Amino acid sequence: MICKVNACEAARMCGEVKEFDELVHIDDLKRYAQEILRQSQKALFITRSGWGILFFDGRTFYGIPGIQILKNIDSVGAGDTTVAAIASALASGASFEEAGILGNLASAVTVQKLQQTGTASPQEILEMAPAADYIFRPELADDIRHSIFFRDTEIEIASPDISLGHIEHAIFDHDGTISSLRQGWEGIMEPVMVRSILGDRYHLVEEVTYH
Numbered sequence: 225m226i227c228k229v230n231a232c233e234a235a236r237m238c239g240e241v242k243e244f245d246e247l248v249h250i251d252d253l254k255r256y257a258q259e260i261l262r263q264s265q266k267a268l269f270i271t272r273s274g275w276g277i278l279f280f281d282g283r284t285f286y287g288i289p290g291i292q293i294l295k296n297i298d299s300v301g302a303g304d305t306t307v308a309a310i311a312s313a314l315a316s317g318a319s320f321e322e323a324g325i326l327g328n329l330a331s332a333v334t335v336q337k338l339q340q341t342g343t344a345s346p347q348e349i350l351e352m353a354p355a356a357d358y359i360f361r362p363e364l365a366d367d368i369r370h371s372i373f374f375r376d377t378e379i380e381i382a383s384p385d386i387s388l389g390h391i392e393h394a395i396f397d398h399d400g401t402i403s404s405l406r407q408g409w410e411g412i413m414e415p416v417m418v419r420s421i422l423g424d425r426y427h428l429v430e431e432v433t434y435h
Contacts, residue, residue, distance in 0.1 A: 225266050227260065228303075231253060234260060238259045244273075247275060247366045257285070261280060267279070269327070271303065274290045274359070277324045277328050286321050288324045291332040291359070292358070293332065298336075301341040312326075329344075331344075333352050
């Protein structure tokens with residue numbers, strides 16, 4: 225036996241209340257997982273809606289990132305699909321991690337089928353796998369207070385576990401200022417970047433240079 229609950233159910237099982245569409249922080253999920261496993265003595269999967277799946281077997285946490293779907297979705301049947309895919313994978317000898325990855329991909333297929341209890345065929349899952357756009361640490365985007373910065377700078381460290389000291393290449397991303405794909409983004413970012421580029425000269429530079 226294993227346990228599969230969603231983040232809200234996990235919170236309720238531990239005496240807390242979370243809204244269905246609320247992003248539950250990974251630290252809280254790990255705390256819930258430890259308490260549920262202590263009670264049940266069974267490994268468990270906690271699904272996080274669009275933010276992926278967390279697995280815990282009493283020794284190791286394994287986080288499976290969510291998959292970004294940039295169109296209308298219908299969540300009916302997604303949880304059932306996840307359970308079915310995980311059970312099928314485990315029955316065929318897959319590891320817990322592999323089963324979670326399969327369940328995550330299968331549910332991403334299902335939610336794209338509107339106004340129906342969606343299903344995911346093997347072919348659809350195989351087509352989803354190489355094209356999946358994974359969401360990296362959604363907690364950082366949801367609450368900047370969880371961010372970690374390099375000492376005395378505004379440079380955010382997205383992956384604190386990465387060993388530094390042997391960096392050979394750096395990429396500077398101009399973000400939306402040079403992108404024509406994000407309608408309206410240029411108008412927001414242009415004054416920000418102009419101020420950043422001009423620095424101390426921002427209030428002093430002649431009008432021609434400013435424009």
